[in-house]
Amino acid sequence: MVNYIWVGMTIIGIIFALVNGTMDEVxxxxxxxxxxxxxxxxxxxxxxxxxLGMMRIAQESGLLEKLSRLxxxxxxxxxxxxxxxxxAMGYMLSNMISNMFGLGNAATPLxxxxxxxxxxxxxxxxxxxxxxxxxxxxxxxxxxxxxxxVIAIRINYHSASPTEIVVxxxxxxxxxAIGAILIDRYFYYRRSRKGR
Amino acid sequence: xxxxxxxITFIPLLIGFILLYGTFKQVPTYESFVEGGKEGIKIAVQxxxxxxxxxxAISIFRASGALEALTNLLRPLMKAIGVPVxxxxxxxxxxxxxxxxxxxxxxxxxxxxxxSFIGRLASILQGSTDTTFYVLTVYFGAVGIKKMGDALKVxxxxxVVGIVISIIVVSVIFGAK
Numbered sequence: 001m002v003n004y005i006w007v008g009m010t011i012i013g014i015i016f017a018l019v020n021g022t023m024d025e026v027x028x029x030x031x032x033x034x035x036x037x038x039x040x041x042x043x044x045x046x047x048x049x050x051x052l053g054m055m056r057i058a059q060e061s062g063l064l065e066k067l068s069r070l071x072x073x074x075x076x077x078x079x080x081x082x083x084x085x086x087x088a089m090g091y092m093l094s095n096m097i098s099n100m101f102g103l104g105n106a107a108t109p110l111x112x113x114x115x116x117x118x119x120x121x122x123x124x125x126x127x128x129x130x131x132x133x134x135x136x137x138x139x140x141x142x143x144x145x146x147x148x149x150v151i152a153i154r155i156n157y158h159s160a161s162p163t164e165i166v167v168x169x170x171x172x173x174x175x176x177a178i179g180a181i182l183i184d185r186y187f188y189y190r191r192s193r194k195g196r
Numbered sequence: 197x198x199x200x201x202x203x204i205t206f207i208p209l210l211i212g213f214i215l216l217y218g219t220f221k222q223v224p225t226y227e228s229f230v231e232g233g234k235e236g237i238k239i240a241v242q243x244x245x246x247x248x249x250x251x252x253a254i255s256i257f258r259a260s261g262a263l264e265a266l267t268n269l270l271r272p273l274m275k276a277i278g279v280p281v282x283x284x285x286x287x288x289x290x291x292x293x294x295x296x297x298x299x300x301x302x303x304x305x306x307x308x309x310x311x312s313f314i315g316r317l318a319s320i321l322q323g324s325t326d327t328t329f330y331v332l333t334v335y336f337g338a339v340g341i342k343k344m345g346d347a348l349k350v351x352x353x354x355x356v357v358g359i360v361i362s363i364i365v366v367s368v369i370f371g372a373k
Contacts, residue, residue: 006250026259030255037247037248041243052235063217108334119340127345132336133346136335136347137351139335140332140355149298153301153302159310168365172358175361176362179357179358180357184346
């Protein structure tokens with residue numbers, strides 16, 4: 001599916017450029033896109049090094065395990081394939097908590113560690129496991145408590161009440177996360193009926 | 197602004213807590229930090245090809261005008277189901293580019309006012325969903341997963357649900373105007 005979407009976006013774009021005479025823009029887009037990607041990755045190095053360093057301490061001190069024990073009952077239902085005391089639980093939880101506080105910087109390294117552990121659980125295969133799909137579905141619906149960037153923009157444009165969107169955002173984000181889990185469940189049961 | 201005070205204080209407090217807890221449990225904190233940090237470099241480099249591939253395709257699609265055409269094509273349909281026309285481009289850009297979506301959100305807020313229906317809807321859309329393509333590319337890329345399974349389908353459908361929910365929530369809480 002990714003292959004089709006990837007090729008599709010590129011080919012449709014090129015054909016479109018041929019028809020509409022936007023070839024100049026497309027040429028520029030190729031190099032700008034590549035450059036932006038590398039810039040993002042380089043920018044991630046600092047954050048990844050710092051937070052993965054911190055998280056190693058949290059892991060070795062047993063803090064991560066404590067955290068996962070706290071939320072275990074809820075998360076166990078969402079990720080039935082992950083064993084209770086597995087480090088993946090701790091990483092997934094810290095990822096979700098960071099996301100809730102709008103700490104995207106801290107959330108990404110934790111999410112990556114969680115994916116690493118989930119891959120180990122899946123026997124190191126290079127295809128996505130059920131838990132990975134669930135985890136990413138929840139991540140794209142990103143539960144946010146404080147949408148800081150949006151509040152900043154609203155202050156910037158003189159909103160009468162910049163933070164009035166906080167509660168609606170929380171309601172929306174929780175409902176869409178529930179929606180994401182339900183959609184994920186639907187596809188899982190469809191897969192298992194087909195016997196994969 | 198007590199909310200932003202909480203988020204400003206949260207990171208330093210978290211760092212302090214992790215370090216104190218580690219020291220208390222007699223973890224060799226500095227050595228552990230360096231060991232963990234080394235992994236960060238490896239991961240960042242590993243993501244590069246995944247992100248380059250994805251961002252180039254997205255840039256081509258956008259720069260060629262194809263995204264705009266798709267948006268225009270679906271505009272009547274969106275209008276029919278009650279989505280304000282002005283918000284349609286944001287709906288399509290949100291899952292594929294975080295920075296472009298942020299630009300569009302501030303543009304909508306600037307033009308329609310932060311306290312208008314569109315301004316509020318844009319605020320909530322921006323805050324309540326994430327850049328699906330970026331999340332999938334980075335997370336799967338970092339651990340070398342090549343077959344994404346249903347992840348993209350599920351992620352994009354979840355975005356659609358999120359959009360519908362935010363329109364309903366804004367209409368119910370602030371009233372449709």
